[in-house]
Amino acid sequence: MNVTRGFTGRPRVHNPGLPPGQYDAGADWPVLSAEVTPDLAPADWSFRIDGLVERPHTWDWDAAHALPASAYDGGIHCVTGWSKFGVRFGGVSLDAFFAVVRPQVSATHVLARSHTGYTANLPLADLTGGRAWIVWEYDGTPLPSEHGGPARLLVPHRYFWKSAKWIAGLTLLDHDEPGFWERNGYHERGNPWEEQRYSGD
Amino acid sequence: MTETPTTHPSSPAGASPAPGADVPARRFAVPGRIAVSEQAAAVWQTATLTEIRRETPQTATFRLAVPDWAGHLPGQHLMLRLTAPDGYVAQRHYSIASAPDDSGHIELTLDHVPDGEVSGWFHTVARPGDTVELRGPLSGFFAWPGDRPALLLGAGSGIVPLMSMVRHHRRRGLTVPLRMLASARSPEELIYASELGAETTPLFTRSAPHGVPVGRMAAAHVAPLLAQQPPGGWEAYVCGSNGFAEHASRLLVAAGQPVDRIRIERFG
Numbered sequence: 001m002n003v004t005r006g007f008t009g010r011p012r013v014h015n016p017g018l019p020p021g022q023y024d025a026g027a028d029w030p031v032l033s034a035e036v037t038p039d040l041a042p043a044d045w046s047f048r049i050d051g052l053v054e055r056p057h058t059w060d061w062d063a064a065h066a067l068p069a070s071a072y073d074g075g076i077h078c079v080t081g082w083s084k085f086g087v088r089f090g091g092v093s094l095d096a097f098f099a100v101v102r103p104q105v106s107a108t109h110v111l112a113r114s115h116t117g118y119t120a121n122l123p124l125a126d127l128t129g130g131r132a133w134i135v136w137e138y139d140g141t142p143l144p145s146e147h148g149g150p151a152r153l154l155v156p157h158r159y160f161w162k163s164a165k166w167i168a169g170l171t172l173l174d175h176d177e178p179g180f181w182e183r184n185g186y187h188e189r190g191n192p193w194e195e196q197r198y199s200g201d
Numbered sequence: 202m203t204e205t206p207t208t209h210p211s212s213p214a215g216a217s218p219a220p221g222a223d224v225p226a227r228r229f230a231v232p233g234r235i236a237v238s239e240q241a242a243a244v245w246q247t248a249t250l251t252e253i254r255r256e257t258p259q260t261a262t263f264r265l266a267v268p269d270w271a272g273h274l275p276g277q278h279l280m281l282r283l284t285a286p287d288g289y290v291a292q293r294h295y296s297i298a299s300a301p302d303d304s305g306h307i308e309l310t311l312d313h314v315p316d317g318e319v320s321g322w323f324h325t326v327a328r329p330g331d332t333v334e335l336r337g338p339l340s341g342f343f344a345w346p347g348d349r350p351a352l353l354l355g356a357g358s359g360i361v362p363l364m365s366m367v368r369h370h371r372r373r374g375l376t377v378p379l380r381m382l383a384s385a386r387s388p389e390e391l392i393y394a395s396e397l398g399a400e401t402t403p404l405f406t407r408s409a410p411h412g413v414p415v416g417r418m419a420a421a422h423v424a425p426l427l428a429q430q431p432p433g434g435w436e437a438y439v440c441g442s443n444g445f446a447e448h449a450s451r452l453l454v455a456a457g458q459p460v461d462r463i464r465i466e467r468f469g
Binding site: 023 | 232233242243247280283284285286287288289290291292293294318322326327331332333334336339340341342343443446447450451453454460461463464465466467468
């Protein structure tokens with residue numbers, strides 16, 4: 001341990017929900033997207049799942065909203081170090097979308113893509129079992145565009161860059177294919193509990 | 202990954218239908234500029250503080266000796282961590298202010314953030330001889346290798362990574378066009394003021410010397426630069442708070458800058 005002379009840090013809090021190396025951002029919700037925030041109206045939004053599925057399908061705003069509503073209540077964790085607790089997102093579980101397209105048994109990975117062209121990769125298993133959503137509400141109000149509205153992917157058990165804003169679709173693959181930040185030095189998996197921030201962590 | 206002017210997400214090999222088959226075609230999010238060393242990013246190194254220079258009332262530059270520094274490109278950042286005696290660790294991302302050189306030193310310019318546990322330590326406790334730990338350089342996305350014409354828009358401490366580009370441009374005597382719009386609340390709060398040259402237009406949002414207009418960055422500042430496109434066009438780099446980044450990037454888009462040639466680094 002390399003102790004920094006004179007450094008004490010913030011008062012310690014016992015928060016078992018805080019992954020290693022993270023701090024609680026409190027009320028702040030920093031915006032860190034690397035591209036220009038798009039002007040994307042709900043009427044222009046669509047969400048498609050294709051690749052290794054039995055029935056590729058595209059949902060528009062109304063069709064996605066016709067699926068059973070589901071909410072996430074909990075924490076989110078950004079690779080830059082902040083975590084935010086008590087967030088409440090509303091949308092639809094990805095399981096409901098997958099039930100329509102029926103992933104093939106050979107599908108192991110997913111490349112998520114945004115309407116801006118941003119991409120992020122994930123193992124398919126990280127997106128099933130009630131642990132990932134397409135969300136359009138934050139705290140009961142429409143998701144702001146700078147936070148990915150009208151709709152974003154939400155995978156709260158991975159670092160938040162995996163939760164692609166302005167989500168346009170998922171392509172199911174039989175191999176892993178790096179997304180935008182993963183090609184820029186960030187970790188393939190991005191598990192905050194194992195501090196998988198950068199390639200090689 | 203080097204210089205990959207990607208135009209659209211690549212089609213995953215073996216996947217039957219093209220992704221986004223019936224999604225309107227949109228420009229690809231800006232590709233990274235350089236390959237990133239996974240090895241440099243993974244290893245924590247000890248850095249020794251050698252010099253502290255005040256820049257403005259709220260900012261100071263901290264010079265660090267990093268003997269095994271792998272080298273960086275202008276625009277890259279690093280992760281820095283401080284450790285308390287009980288093992289508590291605080292880590293933050295900071296942009297690198299200095300141009301790449303072979304001095305074995307790098308410089309960071311840090312805002313004194315209210316209640317900031319890391320910047321607070323730097324501004325009130327740190328002195329030459331102290332050691333900290335860091336890893337990097339990180340991310341190839343905001344890097345500028347000095348190859349393409351660069352249009353830099355920064356506000357407050359957002360000009361720190363842009364200054365690394367300006368310094369690199371000067372140090373290497375590069376002839377590729379480079380221009381910077383640097384926004385600050387007042388002349389006293391303009392970081393690196395004495396070092397800025399003809400490449401920079403300072404803008405003041407709260408107070409300015411007599412005869413200099415006060416106001417936010419506007420279309421009138423951005424449009425003339427886009428009206429005089431250098432060959433190949435500008436690569437735009439925007440850095441500052443999210444509020445500034447949203448405002449400045451919208452000005453660029455409105456003035457005709459392609460969205461896939463705007464790189465944004467937001468502080469937060």
